[in-house]
Amino acid sequence: MILSTFVMAAGSSTGNAQNNNVIANATPNCQIGTPGCRDRNGVQVNGVYRMCESKITLAERIKCRFDNKDILRQGKDYLLNATEEACRGHANATISACENLYKNSAKCYNQADAVAKKRCFLKESGININAQGTFRAAPDETKRNYVVLLLYELQEKIEAKQEQGKITTDQATSLVTKIVEIKKLILSGAKRSDIVPKIQEFKKEFREVMNSSEVSQ
């Protein structure tokens, strides 16, 4: 239950489906509030779950989840077997590793203390914090995991601001979409030179949106 609550809090706009095949084989004609819809594994799913998954583009799916957050929360199935958007579309081994990273790091986001949270991120990324090592000496894969977890941290803040009405759903959708695209790039093993411009672009928009939300208070 606690874990489920977290999953809703962190990454709720991006992680709510098993995979596209599940949706393709789900009960047809499920609409908002339709009871009894099931995926191909027989697990009950609510109508909104399917509705958002049926959207073609990433931004549409994320916006749909923002718009229907309360309804999605009502379906416990939503919290089961969830696959984060960033984990989709990779090779099976990468998907599995990505899902494990997502699940294992869930507890980190409940840490109120910033030092403990960082320690948790490092540990779950696979970086050995007890080895007196350095960033540069850590394996690339672990550093990529670490960046993914840090991006989740920012995503959580965006989702909280959207829920509080401090930023619009469109602003939140644009930012979270960029985060997912960057995470997919990182997890696919893209070169640093391909990732950095995307991060800079996201950073600029993030700061503009967050500053505007503070000014409007």
Place this chain on the structure above:
Amino acid sequence: MKILMWIIVAIVIVGGLFWFFSSPETADSSNNTGSETNQANSADTLSENGRVIDTDDKVFEEIDEALSSLS
């Protein structure tokens, strides 16, 4: 008389050197170098002594540093 003069000259030189090395500008410069070294070390060390990611800006700094260290 000559010996006395050399002693005075030596005292002036030693005093001058002492003043130079204990002046605030020189001391600050020395401390800055040490501080910069410590910051570089702490930022690169994966321990809780490193950057605390308690603001958005620090999260971005952490991301930038991790990405810059990718081979």
